[in-house]
Amino acid sequence: MGRLAPLGLGLLGIIASGCDDAASRRDPQASPTAVTSAEARPESPARARPEPESPARARPAPETRPSPLVPVSAWSDEWMLEQADRYLYDLAFRREMLERSLTNHDNQYSRARLSAYARDDQGWDLLPEWVPRTQPITAAVATRLAAGETPALDPSAAPLWDGTRPSTMAQWVELGRKVFFEYPLRPEVFAEHALAHPAIATEVGLGPGTDERWPGLVLFEDIGHEPRVGITCALCHTTVEAGAVVEGRARRELDYGRLRLAYHRDSGAPLPPVLAERMASWGPGRADITEDDDQDPVAIPDLWGVKQHSALTQAGTIRHLHPAVLAIRQETQITHANRERSRPPRELAWALAMYVYSLQPPPREAAPSGPQVERGAELFARGCERCHDDAVHGGDPVPARLVGTDPTLAFGLARGTGRYRPAPLLRVAEAAPYLHHGQLASLEELLSTERLAASYDRGVHGPGPIEGHLFGTELPPEDRGALLAYLRTL
Ligand code: HEC
Numbered sequence: 001m002g003r004l005a006p007l008g009l010g011l012l013g014i015i016a017s018g019c020d021d022a023a024s025r026r027d028p029q030a031s032p033t034a035v036t037s038a039e040a041r042p043e044s045p046a047r048a049r050p051e052p053e054s055p056a057r058a059r060p061a062p063e064t065r066p067s068p069l070v071p072v073s074a075w076s077d078e079w080m081l082e083q084a085d086r087y088l089y090d091l092a093f094r095r096e097m098l099e100r101s102l103t104n105h106d107n108q109y110s111r112a113r114l115s116a117y118a119r120d121d122q123g124w125d126l127l128p129e130w131v132p133r134t135q136p137i138t139a140a141v142a143t144r145l146a147a148g149e150t151p152a153l154d155p156s157a158a159p160l161w162d163g164t165r166p167s168t169m170a171q172w173v174e175l176g177r178k179v180f181f182e183y184p185l186r187p188e189v190f191a192e193h194a195l196a197h198p199a200i201a202t203e204v205g206l207g208p209g210t211d212e213r214w215p216g217l218v219l220f221e222d223i224g225h226e227p228r229v230g231i232t233c234a235l236c237h238t239t240v241e242a243g244a245v246v247e248g249r250a251r252r253e254l255d256y257g258r259l260r261l262a263y264h265r266d267s268g269a270p271l272p273p274v275l276a277e278r279m280a281s282w283g284p285g286r287a288d289i290t291e292d293d294d295q296d297p298v299a300i301p302d303l304w305g306v307k308q309h310s311a312l313t314q315a316g317t318i319r320h321l322h323p324a325v326l327a328i329r330q331e332t333q334i335t336h337a338n339r340e341r342s343r344p345p346r347e348l349a350w351a352l353a354m355y356v357y358s359l360q361p362p363p364r365e366a367a368p369s370g371p372q373v374e375r376g377a378e379l380f381a382r383g384c385e386r387c388h389d390d391a392v393h394g395g396d397p398v399p400a401r402l403v404g405t406d407p408t409l410a411f412g413l414a415r416g417t418g419r420y421r422p423a424p425l426l427r428v429a430e431a432a433p434y435l436h437h438g439q440l441a442s443l444e445e446l447l448s449t450e451r452l453a454a455s456y457d458r459g460v461h462g463p464g465p466i467e468g469h470l471f472g473t474e475l476p477p478e479d480r481g482a483l484l485a486y487l488r489t490l
Pocket residue numbers: 180185231232233234235236237256286287289298299300301302303306309311312313314315330333334352356415
């Protein structure tokens with residue numbers, strides 16, 4: 001392995017400067033306990049949207065969000081097939097969707113896109129399209145890597161798309177699946193290192209499925225034609241459970257920080273101590289995927305039911321107005337991750353969006369029912385639905401201070417909007433750890449006030465109180481039990 005240059009650093013472009021204290025950013029009026037316990041009273045029937053606030057860093061989104069062009073209930077396959085052309089060929093439409101979908105035009109995420117995306121004569125639209133040749137990481141490839149060699153691609157490995165535009169939804173989804181598993185976001189020296197050192201791979205939660213392929217990693221021919229190991233969407237959004245690949249499930253055992261640290265430790269490639277400390281703090285199932293100085297690693301989400309989300313990401317960075325909005329997210333994510341050297345053909349980004357919409361949780365046994373679950377549903381309707389207005393798919397983002405959870409992400413420079421999205425609760429019982437920071441191990445703890453104590457030491461990523469989201473904690477134990485029973489049916 002001759003190339004130990006840290007080419008894979010794009011994701012963590014965090015510069016170790018001006019590391020400001022997250023606590024200093026807290027809105028002094030946002031005493032989570034005071035605000036949220038008042039909000040939490042289940043007898044309060046108010047369904048009104050919470051008032052605007054003035055966050056220190058993120059400008060709050062305007063209260064009246066532009067209405068979606070077409071309500072999501074009308075996003076039929078047929079309609080989406082028609083809409084593909086608007087995204088693929090109509091530059092003005094893409095620009096309009098970009099501008100309308102970004103909740104806070106002043107965060108880094110938005111600024112990067114507003115300055116470079118869907119501009120007529122400049123920016124990312126002018127980058128060359130790139131369709132790499134890729135092949136899966138199989139046992140044979142892993143063995144060669146372990147022997148210190150990056151093998152050339154099999155001559156029969158074809159570019160992952162032959163340029164034929166799909167004509168049915170099934171074809172779009174199939175192409176999207178290929179992109180999800182095979183399109184490299186970028187070369188990744190960290191992953192290559194782990195493949196060469198199986199003990200590290202196991203330690204950080206990477207491994208093959210029963211088909212002996214490693215989902216999330218590929219061998220590909222880079223733009224300069226050299227073979228590289230790359231990461232794909234499936235690295236974070238697919239798991240291997242008892243050998244079976246579960247598409248769309250967050251890979252909660254992936255310790256991405258540790259993966260990077262192992263590379264730096266073994267190669268001697270320099271890493272500023274402040275970054276090393278941050279990576280060590282992520283733990284499994286979280287990553288800080290932004291480029292600011294904020295320490296705001298987020299839990300990797302399951303990608304189920306995304307079509308119905310009114311906003312994308314946990315801070316509601318993007319209003320989900322149209323499928324083109326997701327396609328733009330994916331197109332710009334790939335372009336940016338690949339250090340703006342190329343862009344994916346738009347057909348591939350649209351296909352990725354169609355694939356993400358197609359993802360559903362794996363089948364399970366019939367959810368329990370009965371009086372306790374019914375009681376829980378009633379309690380949910382009274383105390384939770386004004387935010388989680390669709391229990392399964394979440395709700396519109398609310399001001400972070402109304403929830404009172406750690407505000408760092410909501411007010412972060414990178415993606416901040418001043419808000420958090422009421423979490424989608426589809427299969428929530430399988431989605432531990434909870435909240436955007438993944439600090440809470442169980443739903444029982446979410447509904448209990450024990451976690452607020454200064455001495456609390458059962459946080460998933462370290463000791464200390466886990467504040468906010470007091471909704472439901474005021475209920476008598478029996479009702480909390482009913483609410484839990486209901487949540488487990490979602
Ligand atoms: C390094 C891990 C990683 C990789 C690789 C990755 N993601 Fe994600 N993804 C995340 C994390 C973490 C979030 C949560 C971000 C947030 O809420 O701020 C996320 C959020 C999302 C969301 C928003 C979900 C929601 O509920 O709003 C979608 C959609 C998504 N990713 C799709 C993709 C696709 C498609 C790819 C491949 C192009 C990809 N991701 C690659 C970690 C990853």
